[in-house]
Amino acid sequence: MLSKLPVRVDLRRLILLLSIVVAVATLANALYSAYKVQKQQLIDSTVEANRVYAAKLSVSVEQFFNTAQQQVSYSARLLGAKNYDHELATLEAERLKLQTDSFNSVTMVDAEGYVIAVSPATVRIKGAKLVSPGAVEALRERRPLISKPYVSAVGNLVVIVSSPVFSESGRYLGYVGGAIHLKQKNILHDLIGVHFYRDESYVYVVDSDRVIVYHPDQERIGVVENNAVVDKVVSGADGGATVVNSLGVEMLAGYAPIKSVGWGIVSQQSSRKALVPVETLIYQTLFGVLPVAVLGVLGVFWLSGFISRPLRQLADCARTMEASESVRKITNVRSWYFESAQIKRALLQGLMLMQDRIGRLNREVQTDPMTGLLNRRALSGVLDYLCSGVRPFSVVTLDIDHFKKVNDTYGHDIGDLVLVKLSEIIKSCSREGDYSCRLGGEEFLVVLPDVPLIAAVEFAERLRNTVANSTIDVVGSITVSLGVAHWPGSANEISDVLKIADEEMYRAKQQGRNRVSVRQLVSAV
Numbered sequence: 001m002l003s004k005l006p007v008r009v010d011l012r013r014l015i016l017l018l019s020i021v022v023a024v025a026t027l028a029n030a031l032y033s034a035y036k037v038q039k040q041q042l043i044d045s046t047v048e049a050n051r052v053y054a055a056k057l058s059v060s061v062e063q064f065f066n067t068a069q070q071q072v073s074y075s076a077r078l079l080g081a082k083n084y085d086h087e088l089a090t091l092e093a094e095r096l097k098l099q100t101d102s103f104n105s106v107t108m109v110d111a112e113g114y115v116i117a118v119s120p121a122t123v124r125i126k127g128a129k130l131v132s133p134g135a136v137e138a139l140r141e142r143r144p145l146i147s148k149p150y151v152s153a154v155g156n157l158v159v160i161v162s163s164p165v166f167s168e169s170g171r172y173l174g175y176v177g178g179a180i181h182l183k184q185k186n187i188l189h190d191l192i193g194v195h196f197y198r199d200e201s202y203v204y205v206v207d208s209d210r211v212i213v214y215h216p217d218q219e220r221i222g223v224v225e226n227n228a229v230v231d232k233v234v235s236g237a238d239g240g241a242t243v244v245n246s247l248g249v250e251m252l253a254g255y256a257p258i259k260s261v262g263w264g265i266v267s268q269q270s271s272r273k274a275l276v277p278v279e280t281l282i283y284q285t286l287f288g289v290l291p292v293a294v295l296g297v298l299g300v301f302w303l304s305g306f307i308s309r310p311l312r313q314l315a316d317c318a319r320t321m322e323a324s325e326s327v328r329k330i331t332n333v334r335s336w337y338f339e340s341a342q343i344k345r346a347l348l349q350g351l352m353l354m355q356d357r358i359g360r361l362n363r364e365v366q367t368d369p370m371t372g373l374l375n376r377r378a379l380s381g382v383l384d385y386l387c388s389g390v391r392p393f394s395v396v397t398l399d400i401d402h403f404k405k406v407n408d409t410y411g412h413d414i415g416d417l418v419l420v421k422l423s424e425i426i427k428s429c430s431r432e433g434d435y436s437c438r439l440g441g442e443e444f445l446v447v448l449p450d451v452p453l454i455a456a457v458e459f460a461e462r463l464r465n466t467v468a469n470s471t472i473d474v475v476g477s478i479t480v481s482l483g484v485a486h487w488p489g490s491a492n493e494i495s496d497v498l499k500i501a502d503e504e505m506y507r508a509k510q511q512g513r514n515r516v517s518v519r520q521l522v523s524a525v
């Protein structure tokens with residue numbers, strides 16, 4: 001299937017691609033894993049930090065209410081001892097208001113609910129009868145109380161911290177009440193609202209009816225909040241959780257109850273904001289790794305070239321195996337690793353084998369199988385080679401005399417032996433560089449490069465003598481007739497020279513056989 005791809009990818013690109021894919025996959029996996037772990041750790045630690053913060057605030061608010069309760073109780077005891085004297089009540093209201101920032105206003109109320117004294121005086125309710133839920137509850141319960149939040153007679157969302165006033169004889173005289181305005185500045189407000197994290201975290205407080213009594217967004221105060229965290233905190237539990245707020249934003253929240261008033265504190269931060277450090281860390285890691293990754297890619301690019309080079313060179317060599325310098329080129333390839341060395345060795349062996357085969361085939365194609373002499377095809381190649389180099393040469397043709405009689409007398413096999421024996425004699429008389437051929441039947445030819453005609457005639461005579469004086473098994477002796485010609489002495493055309501040598505050989509036959517015949521030269525050689 002891969003081979004059907006329109007583009008063939010080379011090894012270098014393949015290694016590079018593979019390395020990049022592996023590096024990117026590894027990096028992405030590492031970053032993703034790190035992100036997941038860090039994210040979970042950060043979520044856990046943020047939720048835990050919010051839980052601790054909510055718990056701490058809960059303790060502080062609890063202490064604040066205790067202190068506030070103690071303050072109004074002290075005044076109530078003091079005024080009870082003095083039979084709720086109105087003048088003293090006015091002074092005590094002033095003192096209580098000015099001494100601390102716990103209350104936005106302080107009221108001294110008699111047993112019928114009429115206001116005896118109020119501080120600050122700007123709250124114009126002195127002499128008025130209070131019918132607010134906080135006042136009614138305080139008059140009814142006649143015990144230290146922290147009211148539920150309610151909207152006061154003058155329109156403030158308030159909580160009343162009250163303590164009953166009893167005379168020394170135990171008669172109920174009224175109560176001392178400190179009003180905490182939930183939407184205005186006071187100690188409680190500062191306690192909950194001022195904190196020093198700059199991470200967009202915030203705190204809100206709900207009462208036992210899930211009504212928000214404190215929220216940095218004043219618009220939300222008085223609104224009923226319903227979510228899983230509020231459910232838990234109003235049931236008196238503390239802990240931490242991931243929760244979606246009323247705006248649909250995922251928040252990491254910690255919560256703790258304020259048991260004395262049945263309230264709950266929720267401290268929370270948006271997940272998105274909390275996770276910014278992880279995202280920053282991942283980007284920093286990515287940018288930190290990037291230069292190394294680029295260097296790595298360059299390194300792999302260089303290395304892949306180094307790996308693919310021997311294979312590419314060997315492939316080039318394999319494409320031009322017939323070239324004469326193939327062996328040298330293959331030998332020069334630096335196969336520095338196992339596989340390329342194996343391929344190089346196999347190529348060299350293949351090349352040797354091929355050249356050996358070609359050599360053998362060439363020899364077989366150009367050789368007469370019976371005598372081992374060159375055949376007619378080889379002769380034509382030799383003559384072309386000599387002509388192209390303009391090297392003069394002589395040719396000697398020879399033919400066995402009365403060979404038919406040998407065949408007829410001793411049989412064809414003995415005739416073949418005679419042909420082989422004659423070939424050996426021709427080879428023994430020739431020098432290295434001479435070309436001995438069997439043209440067919442009992443007809444032979446010897447090409448003598450750079451040999452003038454006279455020397456060729458001498459060679460022919462020597463050959464004739466040697467044949468005549470040799471003894472061949474079974475047959476005894478034979479004789480040969482020879483014709484000699486020269487190129488370019490005898491003719492300009494090679495074919496003419498061969499023809500002349502042939503004609504001379506027949507002339508020798510006609511003149512009685514066992515002799516050498518040579519044509520008069522057309523030019524001196």
Ligand SMILES: Nc1nc2c(ncn2[C@@H]2O[C@H](COP(=O)(O)OP(=O)(O)OP(=O)(O)O)[C@@H](O)[C@H]2O)c(=O)[nH]1
Binds near residue numbers: 416509
């Ligand atoms: N044993 C054997 N005989 C061959 C071969 N090729 C040709 N001959 C025989 O060589 C003989 C050649 O005979 P001819 O051409 O008549 O000539 P010759 O008998 O040698 O007589 P001259 O050439 O005139 O002296 C024939 O009998 C061929 O059959 C061969 O390969 N082996």
